[in-house]
Amino acid sequence: MPLASLALLASGSSEGLWGHLASTVLPGALATTFWLMLGVGLVTTVVGVTTAWLVTMCRFPGRGLFDWALLVPLAVPTYIIAIAYVEVLQYAGPVQSAVRALFGFSSPREYWFPEIRSLGGAIFVLSAVLYPYVYLTARASFLLQSAGPLDVARTLGATPLRLFLRVALPMSRPAIAVGVSLALMECLNDIGAVTFFGVKTLTFSIYDTWLNRSNLTGAAQLACAMLVVVFALLTLERRARARQRFDQNRGKQHAPTPYRLTGWRAAGALVACSLPVLLGFVVPASLLIERSTRRLEMLADPDFLAAAANSALLAGIASLVIVALAVVLVFAVRLRKSGRLRLAARIAAIGYAVPGTVLAVGILIPLARFDNGLDALMEQLFGISTGLLLLGSGTGLIYAYVVRFIAVAHGQIEDGFGKISPNLDMAARTLGRQSGRILGEVHLPLLQPVLLSALLITFVDCMKELPATILLRPFNFDTLATTVFEAASREAFEDAALPALTIVVLGLAPVILLARTSAQTFRTRASRRTTGGQTPGPLIPGP
CATH class of the missing domain: 1.10.3720.10 (MetI-like)
Incomplete structure (x- = not known):
C-alpha cells in the first residue's frame, strides 16, 4: 500500500515544481x-x-x-x-x-x-x-x-x-x-x-x-x-x-x-x-x-522523561506486532508449503530495503484519507469529530516501523523454525492437535530464545529510527531520536547528549547478543563440518 499510494501521489500535479526539481x-x-x-x-x-x-x-x-x-x-x-x-x-x-x-x-x-x-x-x-x-x-x-x-x-x-x-x-x-x-x-x-x-x-x-x-x-x-x-x-x-557460488566437500575436513x-x-x-x-x-x-x-538534571526533566516514555511505548508496541506477524508468516509457509504464501512473505519482508522517508510519504496519504473520511462520517452520523485518529495517535508511525523492520524478525524466526524437526509437527497431529495448538504448545516454547532476540533487536531498531519518526510523528510528540535531532539542529549538543547516550546504551544489548550468537552459530556449523557431524570442539581457540 505505501508504494502504491506513493506512485499515485507522484502521478499528480506538483504545480510546476517537478520541472524545477528535475533540472x-x-x-x-x-x-x-x-x-x-x-x-x-x-x-x-x-x-x-x-x-x-x-x-x-x-x-x-x-x-x-x-x-x-x-x-x-x-x-x-x-x-x-x-x-x-x-x-x-x-x-x-x-x-x-x-x-x-x-x-x-x-x-x-x-x-x-x-x-x-x-x-x-x-x-x-x-x-x-x-x-x-x-x-x-x-x-x-x-x-x-x-x-x-x-x-x-x-x-x-x-x-x-x-x-x-x-x-x-x-x-x-x-x-x-x-x-x-x-x-x-x-x-x-x-x-x-x-x-x-x-x-x-x-x-x-x-x-x-x-x-x-x-x-x-x-x-x-x-x-x-x-x-x-x-x-x-x-x-x-x-x-x-x-x-559466485561455491560448494564445500561434505566429507571430513579440518x-x-x-x-x-x-x-x-x-x-x-x-x-x-x-x-x-x-x-x-x-x-x-x-x-x-x-x-x-x-546535564544530569535532565534525568528529572519532564520533556526528557516524556520522550523516553514515548520511544519505549512506540518501540514496544511495534516490536510486539512485528514479531507476532513474522511468526504468523513463517508458520503459514511451514504449514501450507504454498508458493503464493512464500511469495507473500517475501514481499512483506522487502520493506527493509525502502528508506524511511519513502515509507513516510507513501503511508501519509492513505492514512490521512482514512482519518478524514472517518471524521466526516462520525460528524455526519453522530456529530462527533474523531480528528486524526491514526496519524494523531502514533498508529501511522507504528505502521511504518512494522513495514520497515519486519524483515529483521522474519529472518531470525524463519531460521528458528528451520531448526525444528517436522517430525514434531506430525507427532502433535497424531495426538489430535490442530495447527493453532501446535504453534502454541510446541513451536513457541522451542522458539522462546529466538523470539526474545528478535523482540530485542526490533525494539532497538524502532528506538533508533529517525526519518519516518520525524515525518509521521503526531504534533507535539517527541521521542529520544527526534529530541537528539532537534537539539543538534539548534547546535545544543549538551541537550542532545543524554538522550543520545540512552539510545546508545539500549543499542548495546542487541549488538552484544548478535556478536555472541553469530560467533557461536558459525563456529558450531564449521566445527560440525570439520568433524563429520560428530560432537565438535572449538574451531578457533582463544588467543
Whole structure:
C-alpha cells in the first residue's frame, strides 16, 4: 500500500515544481548520493573485510576481544556519531584546540584542517558505524570456508597476502556483496547525518521538499526516483552473487590453519582492529558520557522523561506486532508449503530495503484519507469529530516501523523454525492437535530464545529510527531520536547528549547478543563440518 499510494501521489500535479526539481535539485542529489554511496561502499568493504580476515585467520594479542568488539559501533546511530564528531573536530573542539596549542597557531587561517561538515566527513562517519555489516558477513564466510583450497594454495607457495587476495577473497564475494548492500541501504536511508552535515542527498531532498517547500507531490516524485536507486542496488547485489557460488566437500575436513602474528605484524593487526572500534564507538561514547555528566538534571526533566516514555511505548508496541506477524508468516509457509504464501512473505519482508522517508510519504496519504473520511462520517452520523485518529495517535508511525523492520524478525524466526524437526509437527497431529495448538504448545516454547532476540533487536531498531519518526510523528510528540535531532539542529549538543547516550546504551544489548550468537552459530556449523557431524570442539581457540 505505501508504494502504491506513493506512485499515485507522484502521478499528480506538483504545480510546476517537478520541472524545477528535475533540472536543478535531482541531478545534484543523484550525484551526491552516488559519491556518498561509493565512498561508504569502498571504506566499509576495506575495513570490514580486513578486520574479518585478521580476526578469523590470524592470532595476535586481543583477537578474542575484537571478535565481538568490532560489532559494537552498530549500537551508535549515524545521526549521533555525526553530532559527536562535529563536536570533536570543529574549530572550538578538543582536536583543533590541541593543534593550535601544540604549534602556536592563533587563527584558522594559519593552518589547514579538514572540514567535517562535508561529503568526505559524511563518508567518514557513516563508514565508522556501517562497516560491521560487511565485517559480520565476511567473518561468517571466512569461518565456513574449508581448509582444502587454502592448503593447496599454501603448498603451491602462496604468501598470506596472495592467499587472501586470490583464494579466500573470491570465495567470499557473495557474502561481502550482501554486507555491502546492507551498509549502502542504511546509508541511503540516513537523514540525520546528511542533514547535519549539509550533504544534499536524495533523502535530504525529499525531506526538504516536503517540509520546507510544503509540496508533498514533489517529495513523492523524488521518492520514486529514490526507489529506482534502491531497486538498482538490489539488482546489482543479486547479480554480484549470481555467478559466485561455491560448494564445500561434505566429507571430513579440518579447519584452516591460522597464522600466528608476532612483532610488528601483531602490532599492525592490533592497530588495524583497534581503530574502527575507537573511531566508531569509543570516541563518540566517551564524548556523550562527558557531556551527559554536565546535564544530569535532565534525568528529572519532564520533556526528557516524556520522550523516553514515548520511544519505549512506540518501540514496544511495534516490536510486539512485528514479531507476532513474522511468526504468523513463517508458520503459514511451514504449514501450507504454498508458493503464493512464500511469495507473500517475501514481499512483506522487502520493506527493509525502502528508506524511511519513502515509507513516510507513501503511508501519509492513505492514512490521512482514512482519518478524514472517518471524521466526516462520525460528524455526519453522530456529530462527533474523531480528528486524526491514526496519524494523531502514533498508529501511522507504528505502521511504518512494522513495514520497515519486519524483515529483521522474519529472518531470525524463519531460521528458528528451520531448526525444528517436522517430525514434531506430525507427532502433535497424531495426538489430535490442530495447527493453532501446535504453534502454541510446541513451536513457541522451542522458539522462546529466538523470539526474545528478535523482540530485542526490533525494539532497538524502532528506538533508533529517525526519518519516518520525524515525518509521521503526531504534533507535539517527541521521542529520544527526534529530541537528539532537534537539539543538534539548534547546535545544543549538551541537550542532545543524554538522550543520545540512552539510545546508545539500549543499542548495546542487541549488538552484544548478535556478536555472541553469530560467533557461536558459525563456529558450531564449521566445527560440525570439520568433524563429520560428530560432537565438535572449538574451531578457533582463544588467543
